[in-house]
Amino acid sequence: MFTRITTRQTPRSDSLRDFGLSSGSTPIIGLGEFTYRKGREIYGEKEAAEYVYQVKRGAVRSYKLLSDGRRQIGAFHLDGDIFGLENGETHRFTAEAVVKTTVRVMRRASLEVAADSDVVVWRNLLGLTTDNLQHAENHMLLLGRKTSLERVAAFLLEMDGRLSAAGVISLPMSRRDIADYLGLTLETVSRAVSQLHKAGILDFMGNTQREIVILDRQSLALLDLQN
Amino acid sequence: MFTRITTRQTPRSDSLRDFGLSSGSTPIIGLGEFTYRKGREIYGEKEAAEYVYQVKRGAVRSYKLLSDGRRQIGAFHLDGDIFGLENGETHRFTAEAVVKTTVRVMRRASLEVAADSDVVVWRNLLGLTTDNLQHAENHMLLLGRKTSLERVAAFLLEMDGRLSAAGVISLPMSRRDIADYLGLTLETVSRAVSQLHKAGILDFMGNTQREIVILDRQSLALLDLQN
DNA sequence: CGGACCATTGAACTATCTCAACTTCAGTGG
DNA sequence: CCACTGAAGTTGAGATAGTTCAATGGTCCG
Structure with a gap:
């Protein structure tokens, strides 16, 4: 799935700082940018979560499927949104480009290294996860009762x-x-x-x-x- | 709301370690136990999140209400479950005892102090939040499509x-x-x-x-x- | 220009809700 | 111990919000 990732010298700007997660004292090098055409899968549910993404331009849908094809989209990721960040080993959603979408990519492993040396990274990871949780909680109310x-x-x-x-x-x-x-x-x-x-x-x-x-x-x- | 909290000498066992969050090197003293009768509110939505709870015995429901009374329960908290942990300043759900319930209580502030000196605490907080997120994500599929x-x-x-x-x-x-x-x-x-x-x-x-x-x-x- | 979506609208259908009756259970007080 | 009472659960019948199926027209794109 990632065979098409660009191999050119990764610019220094594609760093953790760009994701807004680190304190800036220990920037982490990302893998650069990647563009997906409309409808293309970025990662699949249950795949190993090796990368973290940020939408640079476009829109992404994250969804789960039931075996008979019923689909529940859990979130749309728009400009600037970070997605694909997992605590466990695998992705819990499938992510697809809604339209032609450019994302920044960074290795999950880099993040983990950064976190160990920088409490700010932890704080930011927790903040991101909390934002996602809050969105999901509000969405449960919508889905269950509206x-x-x-x-x-x-x-x-x-x-x-x-x-x-x-x-x-x-x-x-x-x-x-x-x-x-x-x-x-x-x-x-x-x-x-x-x-x-x-x-x-x-x-x-x-x-x-x-x-x-x-x-x-x-x-x-x-x-x-x-x- | 917390006027009825016991004021007896808090035993050392009511520590952060009991919540399973710290590495054990810096245990934090909790506030002790508290029991709620069936149907009693433990905290309300939008109240300041001053405490974190763990169910010792009983069951708790966390819910949101619409203005006309429609209710969505986001989770049930059972023996051992930690709830009421917020990243922001306020609770996002109302929590009520489903049956007579005993909880352990600790100050949120203590947790924050502990986190700054112990990366393990951060890891555990993120883990807890991720577990909640995962549950909410699965529940969205249930509510939207089953x-x-x-x-x-x-x-x-x-x-x-x-x-x-x-x-x-x-x-x-x-x-x-x-x-x-x-x-x-x-x-x-x-x-x-x-x-x-x-x-x-x-x-x-x-x-x-x-x-x-x-x-x-x-x-x-x-x-x-x-x- | 032709074909593949995409969106809208109508009509019939159905899963779930609403309203209501009835039963059982838990707690209370005589 | 029993008679009450209120809460909780079940079941039925009818209503309805939302789905399903189908037809139509618009837009994009080669």
């Missing part, structure tokens, strides 16, 4: 916070991806988005339905019941 | 692994708790259990329906689709 409209509203608000530029949310993922993230079908997602559109809460831009403008952020927040 | 029968089968297998003694699972929690953990209603949980009973996969012991014997572990595992 209605389809509430889920879609929550999704749009999440994406609004994470990737809206100049007021426009440019979704890299398909309705099917969104559905598998929200525990719904793609039709239900589509109907909910249409409903929000008809209600005047959002509008579309461009000629695709992936560019969304939120017109009424407050109504969306009301739909996604606070806890 | 059928009611699959959820109940998965639940019984989880509890079989965590609290079965002499082949009998003695569930401390009600059908409603189970439902709120699995993202179902209590009636649906009850029907699924009945269905498993009629199918000869499990049986009841004693005169309550909370003591369950799994007769056919393999059928249960088949029902809870592997991924």
Whole structure:
């Protein structure tokens, strides 16, 4: 899977510091960058977790499959996000590029060496893991107890916070991806988005339905019941 | 909330080592034990996270509420489990005693002091957090994509692994708790259990329906689709 | 220009929920 | 010890949110 990793001299900038994990006194050399085409697998569930990744440009989906093909996307990783960081030996999700995606890669082993000599690294690793945990905890509430409209509203608000530029949310993922993230079908997602559109809460831009403008952020927040 | 904590001389055994987090070279003194009656709140969501807990005897539920009362239980904490460990300043769940429960308590601040002088503490904190994350990730798959029968089968297998003694699972929690953990209603949980009973996969012991014997572990595992 | 998605929408279906009745169990106080 | 009471569990019948199946149109891309 990693046979295509570039072998050129790794620039010094591809270091642990770039991941924002070390204190800077002991930068660790990374392996450089790598680009995946749309739909390509970055790593598979249960594969050995040899590398850690950071999205430089693009979007990644992390998911689990049931044996009959049902899929649950646990997270989308967007610009700047670190993913593939495991404490155990193997990956717990499959990661795929949602669109053409460039990632920074570093060896997990380097991280471990760095951690032993730098408490800041530990702190940052724990912080990252806690952020992931917090996201998962909120997502459990969404998956277990929210209605389809509430889920879609929550999704749009999440994406609004994470990737809206100049007021426009440019979704890299398909309705099917969104559905598998929200525990719904793609039709239900589509109907909910249409409903929000008809209600005047959002509008579309461009000629695709992936560019969304939120017109009424407050109504969306009301739909996604606070806890 | 902690006004009732015992003020007697804290025995040396109530130390960080008892939580299994330190390397043993720098044990940290805990605050001792505390017992909560059935249904009592141990801490509330968004409260300052001043203490960390370990279940000595009993069972605890951690949950989030939506404003209209819908509840999602994120985890049950059973004998030996550590809970209430936060990285941020506040608790992200409400924790309540499911039955009469005795916990060990230690100050969060003590942990932080210990961590700075002992990398093993960091490693253990990260390990704990990772375990929680892994559980949440698996639970997202369950909540997003599994059928009611699959959820109940998965639940019984989880509890079989965590609290079965002499082949009998003695569930401390009600059908409603189970439902709120699995993202179902209590009636649906009850029907699924009945269905498993009629199918000869499990049986009841004693005169309550909370003591369950799994007769056919393999059928249960088949029902809870592997991924 | 043709084919492969991708998204939307409608109509029928179904798993789960809701509402309600009934039973059993645990605890309380006479 | 028994009669009460309230909580917990089961089961049935009907309602419904979301799914499934199917048809249509748009967009991208060679």
